[in-house]
Amino acid sequence: MRDFALAPPAVSHPTGGLADSVFDRAAHSPTLPMLARRPDAASSEWEEVTAVEVRDEVVDVAKGLVASGISPGHRVAIMARTRYEWTILGYALWAIGAEVVPIHPTSSRDQVEWILRDAGCVAVAVEDEQSVMTVGSVCAGLPRLRHVWQLDAGALGDLVQRGEFIPLATVDSLRRIVLPDSTAAVAYTSGTSGHPLGCALSHRGLASPCDTLLEGWGHTAAPPGEQGSVLAFLPLSHVYGLMIQGMCVRGGLLMAHEPDLSSEALTSALRSFRPTYFYGVPSLFEKIYKTFLRTAQQMGRGALFERAAETARDYAAACERHRLGAGPGPGFDLRLQHALYERTVYRKLRGALGGRARRATSGGSPLNRDLSLFYEGIGIYVHDGYGLTETSGGITMQPLGREKSGTVGQALPGTDIRVADDGEILVRGPSVFQGYVSDDAATRAALHGGWLATGDIGQLDPEGYLTITGRKKDVIITNSGKSVAPAALEHRLRMHPLIHQAVIVGDNRPCVGALITLDPEFLAHWRAGLAWQSDAPNREAREENALREEITRAVAAANSAVSRSESIRVFRVLPEPFDLANGLMTPSMKLRRDLIVRAYAFEIDAMYQARSRGGRQAVPDDSASWDDADNVFR
Template sequence: MRDLGLAPPPVRPLTGGLADSLFETAATDPTLPLLARRPHPSSSTWEEVTAVEVRDEVTAVAKGLIASGISPGHRVAVMARTRYEWTVFSYALWAVGAEVVPIYPTSSRDQVEWILRDAECVAVVVEDEQAIMTVGSVCGTLPRLRHVWQLDAGGLQQLVEAGEFVPFATVESLRRIVLPDSTAAIMYTSGTTGRPLGCALSHRGLASPCDTLLAGWGHTVVPPGERQGSVLAFLPFSHVYGLLVQGLCVRGGLLMGHEPDLSGEALASALRTFRPTYFTAVPSIFEKIYKNFLRTAQQSGRGALFERAADTARDFAAALERHRLGGGPGPGFDLRLQHALYERTVYRKLREALGGRICRATSGGSPLNRELSLFYEGIGIYVNDGYGLTETCGGVTAQPLGREMSGTVGQALPGVDIRVADDGEILVRGPSVFQGYVNNEAATRAALRGGWLATGDLGRLDSDGYLTITGRKKDVIITSSGKSVSPALLEQRLRQHPLVHQAVVVGDNRPCIGALITLDPEFLAFWRDSLAARSDARAREAREENALREEIGRAVAAANSAVSRPESIRVFRVLPEPFDVASGLLTPSMKLRRDAIVRHYEAQIDAMYQARSRMPREHLSDDVAHWDEGDSVFG
């Protein structure tokens, strides 16, 4: 049964649209810094923009939209990276009652055409010349599309100039007639199989998880003694998680900085210069940061020190968790002493690399590995692993303050109900559940069953209401012997190894479970350099191959330790290139397109299993997974 002992107080019911909170903040606290931007990408300084300045810019753009014929209910696409103009434009659209249709800027021509046509968009905002060319190539098939504005060519300024003579009162009259149940956004799913579906999300739906999280957890964003918290927005606003972050910041009066570049170097620079107090990311980002910490330590000859400090951090956090859940006394004297030593020598430096001010963080998009969660808590940054999906406006669960449990996604948010069906599928009911799929009543009926949303995710609820995600219903693998295996845990455990970048578990209608593995390019380069230093040139290639077999074999064995023998990986193959969006093997939100990967690597998968079938029977019972002798990731 769900324990609501720490449920936050009820939030104020929404009476209008999403733009209202911006206008209210501008009226009550006009000088509050609300947004921050860099004058140019390489700048180390950030310009703060106050609430009243943001409101005035939003109003000016809204007037331009009205002058351009954009009316309540019209749908306008935004095809751009996470940047300052995205926020201004979306709030301008909501101020006039229009609907935002986010499109990933990396989307293909066919995807752009499908979304613009399916959503019946009348206009689109793009970022650069490349996007103009993509939209231009499909305009002939889109008779409703009337406007294309390019941000890098002064698109917002053009709108401001066009709306110069539109009265402010016109914007106000349109904003005040927006109802909470009006559609605010059409968010298209990633489309891991088939065409992406457009989820209609209301103003109430998008505001509900924001207001609930701010009421119960908002104070955790602000460091003690400070007035305002800050968040670096770099997750795509084209994904519901990114849109949730934007809503939290604007509705909660948090300072939000925009970072459009997702490269490791750009993100590291933004963290050092913006110095956020709260960090929001997906598990792959947390994994990458950890691996960067480890690689940097090894390069400086402090790898062993880092690993001891990491182990202590995890042990310390696990002891804290047992104590707060009523299962233990907390860290003992020796562990506290060790932790204090590493706090001075290691942990403080790790936090400084992330800006030095982050007090807590949130992970979403997919479950965060428990060991990784404990590591971050142990170094002083608790990561709140939550759960949500596009169809729920991003917010379903959160960790209850004071009773956080790593390895789970926490408990249902107040006002949200969760249950698990007999087949393990998670069902959700609450105010943030979407209105339905655009132009697809059959899909809507299949997803909404008697008021409950069938999420397609698999999980389990414990007696205290903590939810653990175990995988996706459609991803379950059934081997030729009839064994059902959910790949998520195995893939998560494989990625814990520093050399492993991506992992896809396969095995449908096969005699056993297998895996396709890609390597982390940066860690691989460092690993090869360190290996080369210990061998002569002639022996280096053979040594690399043998050593890599052993390393990946250890990663597979570690993953297998978390499952039963019939569920374990018996064969694997290392691929020479990572999966990416351009090849169609990842969605724009970086999720695996499993069907596409299996089709693309069909020959390699067949060869992997054929090699296993040729092995002498005595080797098939070995615990070490098989790697073809001909495999080489170096040549």
Template sequence: MQGGLADSLFETADHAPTLPQLARRSDTDSTTWTTVAAIELRDEVLDVARGFIAAGIFPGHRVAVMARTRYEWTVLSYALWTVGAEIVPIYPTSSHEQVAWILKDAGCVAVVVEDEQGIMTVGSVCASLPALRHVWQLDAGALADLMEAGLSVPITTVESMRRIVLPDSTAVIAYTSGTTGHPKGCALSHRSLAAPCDTLLDGWGHTAAPPGEQPVVLAFLPFSHVYGLMIQGMCMRGGILMGHEPDLRAEALSAALMSFRPTYLYAVPFVFEKIYKNFLRAAQEAGRGALFERAVRTAQDFAAASERQRLGTGPGPGFDLRLQHALYEKTVYRKLRAALGGRVCGAVSGGSPLNRELALFYSGIGIFVHDGYGLTETSGGITAQPVGREKLGTVGRPLPDTEVQVAEDGEILVRGPSVFQGYINDEAGTRAALRNGWLATGDIGHVDSEGYLSITGRKKDIVITSGGKSVAPAALEEHLRVHPLIHQAVVVGDNRPCVGALITLDPDFLAHWRAVLAAPGEQTDREMREEDALREEIKRAVAAANSTVSRSESIRVYRVLPEPFDLANGMLTPSMKLRRDAIAQRYAAEIEAMYQSSSRGSRNPAPVDPNQWDDSDNVFR
């Protein structure tokens, strides 16, 4: 790499000017997409870059972008990188306080917002931001205004500025989710952002489409998150046709997949969980629930047998299993793939580990999901599943030129070309994270004898019971979420005699479940029977999760909450991570009641030995 991230766009426009680079929806028909050739995109980026120069945006200036994943995001980012500016992504759902903190901490001179709501949010904090000089609104024609303002700026000026951008210049200030305290701004260079993209394209790019076809990717994850930026970078650097979907609601995403027909999916476990639940719900509504469940078990068995053969530990699927799989391929699996557009041949899951059983299901229906690992401080991916040697349930092996170690306390340490430059305005935080060239990730896990990394959870999330038992909550929460009725789960138990859980239900699947149950009789009796059935179903889900851990680590008490954890109530970060401290504080009374109601004998103190506790308490609030 000789220059900055924008160079790849200009190079593609020079050697493959007609290559379809992006796709835009028609203004009149959301199911129709129009491709934008590399040379067209380059010219648009040039014109917007001229507008930024006319507005006084120069190398080193920081410009925030506060918008959903849309076509303009890509144009803006490459225009800003062209003039050497640094991008500060902000989630459009961020609160006034979060926006004020990021804009001030980063010293932004300008911000691009999406709509009137963004204008109001920024406007409410402008008085405390003396460095902020410009606010542009996409829905009010910001790109057109910039292009018009830049007409007098010579193209040679833009080219001169692009050529002075160095690989180690800062490209992005990406703020961490901030599950506790203020988020920290991670300085990511052009080189660090490009490194995982180029490595993944070299080793895995050929899996993104059938031979001879241009890969097609629908970008729907937030570009405000480093994973979304990595997807954009891979598409732009790898000649992959990229479309944008700003709406993450199931209906909108499903419609976009059907019309755009991607060849490859980049998503997070929640999306793969939701797609599976939608498949199950549709099958049950069609009266084919039992058939679907048999097909799921066959897919998982087939994938597991194929994995054993791939890793040299077994003979592979037997004749009967191959016969069953072939039958379901004709009757079930190809229909499931058709619901995703019909062309998806593979996928990547990131953000958190993907449940092994779910990964086996997708592999068995013909969509191999490569689970990987990375974080904001590593500019995205640092491990991936080696092609042909994938081991589901792990996040693969370190990428070439990247090293992974596990410290004595289980913390994962990494070093390599994608590691960040440090936290801005926080030397102490940078020193704590970067130790002798190694990044302390804050994640815990282990590496097996073949070099595959498994993630256990976050170091700071470990639950320590009053008996001294340390429990990583991530695996239990992951197993609970796989159940169709369960939307979210938070394991608790610090300084408590046993592990507990707060659970929220999936409203869509709950409504479907109630409709299928359709208990006869008077309304009061029917509601009571439905409630009893729901209690038993959740109890089975908890028991299934507990079967994966030891008795002392199992969930002995739990409570189902009436509302989900979301951005509106402050229980999730903008990147959809649980704010555990906030959840524990908000539901302190429920947690206390959960443990008190489950102890033997209300007049006696709660037993210290978890083996003295009753079986899981299915308490509904």
């Protein structure tokens, strides 16, 4: 092993099941607002639901589940967006010892059938009529499935009515026999290829990272004396969403739900709910940054924003050096500039996120260091977290007062991390999953003497800060034998406002290439700002040439961070993004690399062949003949 980081002592072990936190909160703080919801999607008013009201609703739904024949150990799927009913139903299931199987609501018919069969679900709660039809089309092959409940049709109200005759003592008795090591959820990995695997997560596993983070960092979720609040919008079908929900319920944070992930809906919800803590995935933080830039340019203040952004990054970097003992902190001129932009720029940017958040978490994939410094510089420190479905959520955190952007922090108390000789990150601790359901071979391949082989590659520095460099299976090996981790290049490409997504390719090729998609909103804004936007002759050709030059500059900027042999030499801009609809993105917003490479095999071949014309051999052995970056627009 190359690196090893032992964690500090763990916090006290959780007892009982996840639903106990709902009952404990109601007993000790009955009037504390626990959840917030809107009367309808168009409303900007939020109705607060107290802890005792949440508990009573959970109990009433739990009684309905018992009346419907749901028993301890039964698996029930929830296939819905992030909404109030998801949380109520999930905790009702946990209250009676049932196991939750989250399914992303946009899952295909085949994916739904696979998960329901593999998990052996006896019931499924869906959101709308379309989802009812999807489940209905596969029911014939699912003999265990007995109930399909539709949330939009009042399923929870029906369950409450059905359970009216069930005594409260029944639910209490079932809840008290739930053990910490009982399975709470079977969360299916997003899977970049093949069928997803169901990760069995215990009540202890899901509670452990929540309790550890709350004990050490919970006070940072809001200013002193205020109740913390979080807007939940990422899918509860992903472990990241489940962990955020668990932290809110266990930590007494007010949680609101926003099921609509469109920019307009999310912006409206943030401004009306005004959370004290923000969380998201890197692509969301990138999009917010680009929206800031585009809005500033549309107002004729693009240069001002870029100067303010540079100052924010410089200021944050100076602050980081000071807290790590490597510098004196921002100088007088930098502090003066930062104070000026605080009054004119930064507070307005924070206002777009509700105005109250001072800290945030990014998860799902590594966050670009420059982007992290930007947010810290405008007054919102974004902690880049690390975790997997198999670890029940987060396993690292930045130590308070010793935060280091560009890393995912240090191991949580009670969790140990080491890096194998091949760079793979290994983890052990209380949140590691119980195994893959129905696949003992996959479980044995992942767990070795209590250590989980994560499949991620990274580095531990002497102080125990972990840096993620990519996925082990994503490493590209060119035909010259050069190994390239694509993440760094992809992150730098996406920092250009025109670039939405990037996938690095090059396995068994003479050089590294890239498939690129463009941000449609910024592209429209960019086109509108061109000087020849009028009826100038050959406008379209001139626009395409200008776009080609802009993307070429973005590629050159990305290449500046890597060695010559690792740099991008060919690229192609694709006409449409990778998304859930075309099956090239997972519900957790990760790109399905294997499927993308297969789907665009023709385009990949074409961009390499374009460089081998004109006397060059089809597959040059000498990568030096690919020195000049080329570009091919489809």
